[in-house]
Amino acid sequence: MSKIALVTGANQGLGYAMVARLCQDLPAGSTVYLAARDQERGEAAVASLREQGLQPSLARLDVTDDASVQALAETVARRHGGIDIVLSNAAARIVKDRPQAAQVRTFIDTNNHGTYRMIRAFGPLLRDGGRLLIVASAFGSLSKLDPRLHHLFDPAARSLEDIERVMDEYVELVERGEAEAHHWPAWINIPSKIAQVASMKVYARQRQDEAAQRGFVIAALCPGLVDTDASRPWFDDMSSAQSPADAAKNALWVCTQPAESPRVYGELVQHRRIIPWV
Numbered sequence: 001m002s003k004i005a006l007v008t009g010a011n012q013g014l015g016y017a018m019v020a021r022l023c024q025d026l027p028a029g030s031t032v033y034l035a036a037r038d039q040e041r042g043e044a045a046v047a048s049l050r051e052q053g054l055q056p057s058l059a060r061l062d063v064t065d066d067a068s069v070q071a072l073a074e075t076v077a078r079r080h081g082g083i084d085i086v087l088s089n090a091a092a093r094i095v096k097d098r099p100q101a102a103q104v105r106t107f108i109d110t111n112n113h114g115t116y117r118m119i120r121a122f123g124p125l126l127r128d129g130g131r132l133l134i135v136a137s138a139f140g141s142l143s144k145l146d147p148r149l150h151h152l153f154d155p156a157a158r159s160l161e162d163i164e165r166v167m168d169e170y171v172e173l174v175e176r177g178e179a180e181a182h183h184w185p186a187w188i189n190i191p192s193k194i195a196q197v198a199s200m201k202v203y204a205r206q207r208q209d210e211a212a213q214r215g216f217v218i219a220a221l222c223p224g225l226v227d228t229d230a231s232r233p234w235f236d237d238m239s240s241a242q243s244p245a246d247a248a249k250n251a252l253w254v255c256t257q258p259a260e261s262p263r264v265y266g267e268l269v270q271h272r273r274i275i276p277w278v
């Protein structure tokens, strides 16, 4: 049966490769939305996939903009009545030549509040047997965080909005140069990825009973090191990095697994294995 899929931040990097893979793997008649915040970059990405014989559809989406996320969710609901695969992949980069305090607000707004906007807008559209997948990383495990902060991300006790507030407070601490004094790690990517996984876990808990009946999966993915423009500046040696195409193939394995086998629901999955939360 044909499927409806959407990948955010898909005009380059891992997102682009996941769109290519979905276009190849999904049944005939499926629709794969390549979502991009910039029209020209999105059109260029779609054109390059069409040259390869693939047929993605372009969707404009800026995950920092409530109205943009809401408008796309309404379009998908109107055209298709629901969605089978959502890959929340869009991410702001950290650049080396600016202090993290100058980057943290956009970074958290994109990677964390953007994830929240996607969950809120597209979670209700998920069809039976569907997948709502947050692209995070292995840094998204509580083991990377000082135990004094673990309670802030307790999926059993926190709501999505609690985690949104924690991240707003975190942004202010980083901007004031006080985050490390409050036991936060120095690198802003770590709290951000932990919060992404925590939000996924909270949402998975909220919909657990319904998911068991309807066979949909909510999970987070760690693609591992992937050779993209985002990762390349941070490593002298990229010889161990996967190509985006290989990483996409691995990551999308979760799309083909039955919800119960293996048990990926509410988990962070890397290379087909579950990364422990704590």
Ligand SMILES: NC(=O)c1ccc[n+]([C@@H]2O[C@H](COP(=O)([O-])OP(=O)(O)OC[C@H]3O[C@@H](n4cnc5c(N)ncnc54)[C@H](OP(=O)(O)O)[C@@H]3O)[C@@H](O)[C@H]2O)c1
Binding pocket: 008, 009, 010, 011, 012, 013, 014, 015, 036, 037, 038, 041, 061, 062, 063, 064, 089, 090, 091, 092, 093, 110, 135, 136, 137, 138, 222, 223, 224, 225, 226, 227, 228, 229, 230, 231
């Ligand atoms: N690369 C790795 O080694 C690695 C490792 C672990 C996890 N990950 C995760 O994998 C995901 C993809 O990483 P990547 O390396 O492919 O990154 P990337 O090459 O920087 O691609 C990120 C994509 O997100 C888009 N984006 C940025 N801000 C956006 C916004 N406000 N709204 C919508 N789209 C926006 C970018 O669009 P523009 O082109 O317009 O900027 C770009 O298409 C991220 O979540 C990342 O954290 C990557």
